[in-house]
Amino acid sequence: MRKRIALLLVAATTGAVLVHTGGTAVAHGSMVWPASRTYACYQDGRAGSGGGDLQPTNSACVQAVALGGKQPLWDWYGNLISNAAGRHREIIPDGSLCGPTTKYDAYNQARADWPVTSVTANATVTLRYNAWAPHPGTWEQYVTKDGFDVTKPLKWSDLEAVPFDKITNPPLGNGEYSWQAKLPNKSGRHIIYSLWQRSDSPEAFYSCSDVLFGGGVPDTQAPSAPGTPVASSVTGSSVRLDWPAATDNFGVSEYRVYRGDLLVATSTTNSVTVRGLSSNTDYTFRVVAVDAAGNVSPLSPSATVRTGSGAGACTVTYTKPSSWNGGFTANVKIANGSAEAVRAWQLVWDFPSTQRVSSAWSSTITVADGKATAKGASYNADIAAGGSVEFGFNVAMTGAVTDPVSFELSGVSCAVP
Structure with a gap:
């Protein structure tokens, strides 16, 4: 059983309360485009499992699991040193840049078969960095020097002396930091090394993204059209789509899923x-592929899906095992009565302004605009068909206790006993 320590985070700028249970650090994140090794192997493991486990198929990822287990993949966003305080080159030895702690040491393997992101030299792109727990700070992106050999351990001297991109407090939205950057004039296989040094803590995060630079000539060739999407895991409010991958001369960077003219999802893999x-x-979906230069493929063939009824698919049991003057403890059980798993569940309910979440466990809770939204931790983010999850929280309050009377699970109303 994985040990989790609940942490309370107060977002001063919005008034939202976040309670994160993913480890001892109070911030988490990693580069998702171009994909860091831990994120790329996590996605590879999801694609290879066909279920709730992680079963990587990429040979480098398989070896990383053999050496260090699967926990670094579940915690792909936690590659950090808590007391770095900007002393990166002082405290991280050569050969350990990609995984500076024992937990992530397997991701220092010097080999040429890590999952790779194809990029175009001199292209202006959108860098994306997961914000599992947002905090202010500065990001620096370095690239390896010409002649770098990926089959040899990465050293500090292998990196260009100055970062090709540096930004402080980039824009945050939809759980990600994202910003525009111009890629360097490189060709062939390289590593983009990202450092995030928090400004409100000595904690720093590290990631290696394996990339393949196309030549420094403009890429004008669009990817081929993706194959026909296939629907599965259909619920009253969601559907999983998988499609045959597109091809491109430099590689596909992203897929975009449309319902009519409306963009409804994006993915770096051929599944969403x-x-x-x-x-x-009834909904009709089509997919396009996009490369690093922004070239867009033709539309895929369409797929039409009818969502389920959603009625009676979930039941929420809300109890208060203890209370005191000025507060109480609440336990919540979500039962999934549908024939499909609920992935990355989110539970929403009304939350009075007279109440404040002071701590939580087995969940991340956000309170804003009179609504509470609970999300699962990394180890209970999915609810199996016919299964259930439980979480709890403590509340500090003034006035009378008001119990919620309705809940929505990922957009579907749940029964309340």
């Missing part, structure tokens, strides 16, 4: 779950 749908409704 579209959420926020209405029950008993």
Whole structure:
């Protein structure tokens, strides 16, 4: 059983309360485009499992699991040193840049078969960095020097002396930091090395993204059209879509899923779950592929899906095992009565302004605009068909206790006993 320590985070700028249970650090994140090794292997493991486990198929990722287990993949966003304080070159030895602690040491392997992101030299791109727990700070992106050999351990001297990109407090939205950057004039196989040094803590995060630079000539060739999407895991509010991958001369960077003219999802793999749908409704989806230069493929063939009824698919049991003057403890059990797993569940309910979440466990809870939103931790983010999850939280309050009377699970109303 994985040990989790609940942490309370107060977002001063919004008034939202976040409670994170993914480890001892109070911030988490990693580069998702171009994909860091831990994120790329996590995605590879998801694609290879066909279920709730992680079963990487990429040979480098398989060896990383053999050496260090699967926990670094579940915690792909936690590659950090808590007391770095900007002393990166002083405290991280050569050969350990990609995984500076024992937990992530397997991701220092010097080999040429790590999952790779194809990019175009001199292209202006959008860098994307996961914000599992947002915090202010500065990001620096370095690239390896010409002649770098990926089959040899990465040393500090292998990196260009100055970062090709540096930004402080980049824009944050939809759980990611994202910003524009111009890639360097490189060709062939390289590593983009990212450092995130928090400004409110000595904690720093590290990631290696394996990239393949196309020549420094403009890429004008669009990817081929993706194959026909296939629907699965259909619920009253979501559907999983998988499609045959597109091809491109430099490589596909992203897939975009459209419902009519509306963009409803993006993915760096040929699979995505579209959420926020209405029950008993027909939807038609198509997919396009996009390369690093922004060239867009033709539309895929369409796929039409009818969502489920959603009725009675979930039941929420809300109890208060203890209370005191000025507060109480709440336990919540979510039962999934559908025949499909609920992935990356989110539970929403009304939350009075007189109440404040002071701590939580087995979940991340955000309170804003009179609503509470609970999300699962990394180890209970999915609810199996016919299964259930439980979480709890403590509340500090003034006035009378008000219990919620309705809940929505990933957009579907749940029964309340």
